[in-house]
Amino acid sequence: MLWLEEGRTLAFLRAIPRRWLEEGKRIELREVATYFGPASLTVKSNLAAGAIVAEVDCPGPRAPETVTIRLPHPDGRQATSVEGGSYDPGTETVTVAPFQGRARVKLGFPG
Secondary structure (H helix, E strand, C coil): CCEEEECCEEEECCCCCHHHHCCCCEEEEEEECCCCCCEEEEEEEEHHHCEEEEEEECCCCCCCCEEEEECCCCCCCCCCEEECCEEECCCCEEEECCCCCEEEEEEECCC
């Protein structure tokens, strides 16, 4: 599952395999059709530098109130830092609320 609308929340990547975020890999969704209007997501894994970065864009007039992005480390490690949202280690998910149409999140992992 790459995206799902739940009430006023737009959830991304809930069911992706860990291997999709191995070093150097990238996930990109361009203007996918959602209830909230076109949404785009780019995720870049740079684990050599200890980070996974995601950028989401959904600027329509019906923008979601909350965006969640599951960013599982390929080896099951928990993030030690987060920028741009709040991190739930149990679900490996970053929540951006309130979402303002555009967001950038960064998870940091120990080396």
